[in-house]
Amino acid sequence: xxxxxxxxxxxxxxxxxxxxxxxxxxxxxxxxxxxxxxxxxxxxxxxxxxxxxxxxxxxxxxxxxxxxxxxxxxxxxxxxxxxxxxxxxxxxxxxxxxxxxxxxxxxxxxxxxxxxxxxxxxxxxxxxxxxxxxxxxxxxxxxxxxxxxxxxxxxxxxxxxxxxxxxxxxxxxxxxxxxxxxxxxxxxxxxxxxxxxxxxxxxxxxxxxxxxxxxxxxxxxxxxxxxxxxxxxxxxxxxxxxxxxxxxxxxxxxxxxxxxxxxxxxxxxxxxxxxxxxxxxxxxxxxxxxxxxxxxxxxxxxxxxxxxxxxxxxxxxxxxxxxxxxxxxxxxxxxxxxxxxxxxxxxxxxxxxxxxxxxxxxxxxxxxxxxxxxxxxxxxxxxxxxxxxxxxxxxxxxxxxxxxxxxxxxxxxxxxxxxxxxxxxxxxxxxxxxxxxxxxxxxxxxxxxxxxx
Numbered sequence: 134x135x136x137x138x139x140x141x142x143x144x145x146x147x148x149x150x151x152x153x154x155x156x157x158x159x160x161x162x163x164x165x166x167x168x169x170x171x172x173x174x175x176x177x178x179x180x181x182x183x184x185x186x187x188x189x190x191x192x193x194x195x196x197x198x199x200x201x202x203x204x205x206x207x208x209x210x211x212x213x214x215x216x217x218x219x220x221x222x223x224x225x226x227x228x229x230x231x232x233x234x235x236x237x238x239x240x241x242x243x244x245x246x247x248x249x250x251x252x253x254x255x256x257x258x259x260x261x262x263x264x265x266x267x268x269x270x271x272x273x274x275x276x277x278x279x280x281x282x283x284x285x286x287x288x289x290x291x292x293x294x295x296x297x298x299x300x301x302x303x304x305x306x307x308x309x310x311x312x313x314x315x316x317x318x319x320x321x322x323x324x325x326x327x328x329x330x331x332x333x334x335x336x337x338x339x340x341x342x343x344x345x346x347x348x349x350x351x352x353x354x355x356x357x358x359x360x361x362x363x364x365x366x367x368x369x370x371x372x373x374x375x376x377x378x379x380x381x382x383x384x385x386x387x388x389x390x391x392x393x394x395x396x397x398x399x400x401x402x403x404x405x406x407x408x409x410x411x412x413x414x415x416x417x418x419x420x421x422x423x424x425x426x427x428x429x430x431x432x433x434x435x436x437x438x439x440x441x442x443x444x445x446x447x448x449x450x451x452x453x454x455x456x457x458x459x460x461x462x463x464x465x466x467x468x469x470x471x472x473x474x475x476x477x478x479x480x481x482x483x484x485x486x487x488x489x490x491x492x493x494x495x496x497x498x499x500x501x502x503x504x505x506x507x508x509x510x511x512x513x514x515x516x517x518x519x520x521x522x523x524x525x526x527x528x529x530x531x532x533x534x535x536x537x538x539x540x541x542x543x544x545x546x547x548x549x550x551x552x553x554x555x556x557x558x559x560x561x562x563x564x565x566x567x568x569x570x571x572x573x574x575x576x577x578x579x580x581x582x583x584x585x586x
Contacts, residue, residue: 137573138350142242144576145218152543155581156223156495157231159541160192160254165493167191169534172492174257174356177339182332183270185356187255194220194256195493195540196355201268201289204315204562205341208499213342213353213553215579216256216497219543221245223349224252240465246351257356259491262289262331262363264482265417271310271447271560273302275317284437285459287416287481289362291330291380293323312564315341331359341500341563343428348569361487365475366556372524373490373533375473378482380526381406382470390525394485402458403447405435407470407482409503411461415439418483420457433465448558460530475577485512489520489529495541500559501582510582514539542582549578 160420173186196216198209250256266288267275276299278284284293298316309400326333342353365374373403381391391406405423410416420442444455469478519525520537553561554571
């Protein structure tokens with residue numbers, strides 16, 4: 134059998150060694166800057182969720198997978214493998230000094246990749262739990278998500294007791310978005326999922342990663358962090374994300390600064406910096422319409438209306454569009470946001486705000502420029518620069534010992550994105566790919582995205 138791990142290392146070093154250099158230099162430059170940072174991640178070991186606390190100084194490299202589908206997609210798998218290759222190579226050359234890679238380095242890297250990540254650079258997955266459970270019309274549980282009234286719920290609040298595989302979906306997308314084997318795994322996992330949709334998805338994906346680790350000859354069980362809702366639920370009012378929500382909604386000036394970061398104008402004030410959930414459980418940012426009202430520069434209230442909203446189609450059938458079914462309207466007083474308590478007013482903050490609370494020092498995006506929106510990156514960078522300059526959220530480093538720099542940005546290069554060998558879709562489930570060697574033979578190309586100022 135071919136050695137796919139070695140194949141990928143050799144290709145990665147050939148096409149993307151410049152990214153390894155950037156990461157090694159970035160990690161070396163950050164030494165001594167994050168001494169007081171404590172980070173707790175988790176991973177699944179033999180089906181059990183295990184917390185992993187880090188109290189020593191580390192450099193964190195973020196990847197991601199989605200809660201919008203329980204099955205692993207090709208895109209997610211490529212992102213995890215890319216993150217693991219980048220981390221392992223950077224840790225190795227950080228330790229042994231940057232030099233032209235030789236055959237001995239390749240052999241040493243292949244051995245390191247077989248073991249769990251170890252070193253100054255820690256790779257982890259930031260899994261955003263505020264998304265709708267079927268955002269891209271590729272969730273095999275889709276019909277029961279709608280029927281149980283949870284299609285506009287944030288994934289963090291979805292319960293699994295009424296969920297089941299949608300047979301029509303399975304029949305239609307078998308071999309493109311799902312496989313029979315994955316459907317069986319999902320059905321079995323539903324029986325042991327303790328009611329939590331997030332636990333269900335993570336346990337399924339970790340169990341698939343275990344099999345893929347054997348095929349690719351590298352340990353792909355990265356650590357995970359869930360944000361923002363899981364984090365907000367465990368925080369007190371003095372927690373970091375609470376502070377970010379409070380400060381960004383403080384008054385007209387702070388909201389205007391956040392709008393500037395997002396490239397929005399204050400003319401209509403329809404973008405909510407954090408989207409309050411309905412008492413009926415709705416929390417879809419796409420389905421929420423908002424309006425902010427001010428009086429003498431103070432945030433008076435936020436009016437919110439939830440209504441049925443089309444989400445996104447999958448790549449196989451553009452006509453099959455996911456939907457968030459919801460209907461509610463209510464008003465939240467300004468104080469509830471400027472003196473924020475998640476327990477009283479559950480809400481989903483915008484990504485560019487809550488990601489400031491993620492420990493990432495570097496990040497791997499997926500196909501920015503082809504599949505992912507550059508606007509998200511723009512607001513993500515602008516938000517951090519505004520915080521660093523004290524314009525948006527002040528005193529973050531004094532109060533929370535966090536350094537608000539713009540993380541190093543890496544990207545799965547659009548021309549090297551993996552897709553289904555036959556159907557060419559990147560949202561194909563990994564189980565629907567019969568020819569895994571085809572993916573390995575495409576190699577791994579990661580590019581560095583220099584910060585636009």
